[in-house]
Amino acid sequence: MKRKFLLTTIILMAAVMLAASLNVAFATTTYVDYEHAGAVCIINVPGHTPWIRLNVFGQMKGNYYHGCADRFMLYVRTGGTDAAPTFAPVAGYEDNPTRSAFSASLGLPTVEHVVKPWQIGIFRIGKTAIVYWTIPLEVPVAPLSTSVVTLPPGMLILAGYGDKLAYSIGPVAMGPYGWNVTYSFHSYAANAKLFCPGWHCHMEPVGQGFTGLGLQTMVVVDRVWTWTHA
Numbered sequence: 168m169k170r171k172f173l174l175t176t177i178i179l180m181a182a183v184m185l186a187a188s189l190n191v192a193f194a195t196t197t198y199v200d201y202e203h204a205g206a207v208c209i210i211n212v213p214g215h216t217p218w219i220r221l222n223v224f225g226q227m228k229g230n231y232y233h234g235c236a237d238r239f240m241l242y243v244r245t246g247g248t249d250a251a252p253t254f255a256p257v258a259g260y261e262d263n264p265t266r267s268a269f270s271a272s273l274g275l276p277t278v279e280h281v282v283k284p285w286q287i288g289i290f291r292i293g294k295t296a297i298v299y300w301t302i303p304l305e306v307p308v309a310p311l312s313t314s315v316v317t318l319p320p321g322m323l324i325l326a327g328y329g330d331k332l333a334y335s336i337g338p339v340a341m342g343p344y345g346w347n348v349t350y351s352f353h354s355y356a357a358n359a360k361l362f363c364p365g366w367h368c369h370m371e372p373v374g375q376g377f378t379g380l381g382l383q384t385m386v387v388v389d390r391v392w393t394w395t396h397a
Contacts, residue, residue, distance in 0.1 A: 198269070198394040200229040200236075204291035205352070205387030206298050206325050208359045208374040209252070210318070212366055218244040219306055219318060220254045220382075223298050224390070225289035229266065236263035237288050238270065240277075241306050243316075250376065257307040260287050260300075273342035276310040294327030294355045296386045303365075319365025323373070327355030327386040334380065338395070345396050352390035359384045 203226035210219040220242035227236045238261045242254035259277045261267035262284045271279040282302065290297045299322040305315045337349030360370040374384035 196394075196396040198229060198231045198392075200224075200227045200390075200392035200394075202227045202352070202387070202390040202392065204289050204296060205354075205390055206289060206296045206323065206357075206385065207381065207387070208298075208323055208325065208357075208384045209377055209382065210323075210361060210373050212361065212363075212368060212371065212373065215316070215366055216244075217308060217316065218252060218254075219316070220244075221298070221323070223289050223296075225291075225298075227266075227392075231269065232263055232265035234263060235284075236261060236266040237284070238262075238266070239287050239300070239304070241304065241318075243306060243308060245309070251379070252377075252382070254381075255310050257310055257312070258305065260304060262287055272344070273346055274344050275342050278305075278307060280305075291386065291388065294357070294386055294388075296323075296325045296327070296357070298323040298325070319363055321361060321363030321365070321368070323359050323361055324370070325357040325359045325384065325386050327357040329356050331355055331388065337393075341394075346394055347396070348392060348394050350390055350392045352387050354385045354387045357384045357386045 202224055206223040208221050222240040224238040241258040242256050244252045245255045247253040256277050259270055260280045260282050262282050264281050267281045286302045287300045301320050304318040308314045331353050333353050335351040338347040341348045359374045361368045361373045362370055377383050
């Protein structure tokens with residue numbers, strides 16, 4: 168009887184250990200970002216090519232890094248018509264080293280830069296957002312290209328208007344290493360003006376006439392990012 172009890176106990180313990188190891192093996196890593204302010208704008212200044220699409224993710228807080236984070240994602244035009252251009256991601260600028268390391272680990276075809284907190288940023292008051300960069304932003308002319316276009320220090324003022332719109336997107340595969348992201352946010356359509364003395368722009372309108380998510384100029388008032396990796 169004792170030997171039977173001992174054998175049963177060993178089998179049960181083995182089953183528990185196997186279940187625990189399977190749970191670890193198939194555990195899902197989840198990261199979450201909460202974003203307070205963001206913006207999207209195509210910088211299409213006459214005489215300066217290629218067009219640059221700037222996506223700003225600002226005043227973010229996450230469960231996998233300390234403090235706040237701001238991220239600029241820069242895209243360059245790769246084709247399409249003037250009304251519906253296509254873009255490819257080429258560079259990222261981020262002021263939180265830990266979050267920037269995560270961005271780099273995704274394996275996207277972007278050059279990642281870590282900057283100081285005052286070198287890039289965004290302020291939002293209601294429907295209006297002010298995006299600024301106090302350093303030149305180097306933008307490769309194509310993914311992984313060694314040739315760059317330099318966007319001199321400047322700022323964008325985006326004036327939102329109309330109704331607040333809601334979006335929910337994902338899950339979307341992000342990079343080749345098994346990460347997926349789902350995000351939801353609210354935003355306003357906006358008009359944008361660029362101040363960039365290095366390009367002789369003194370509050371020149373940019374980003375006008377584009378439609379569709381990712382192309383339309385907008386002010387983002389909140390966004391939740393949920394990253395998962397199985």
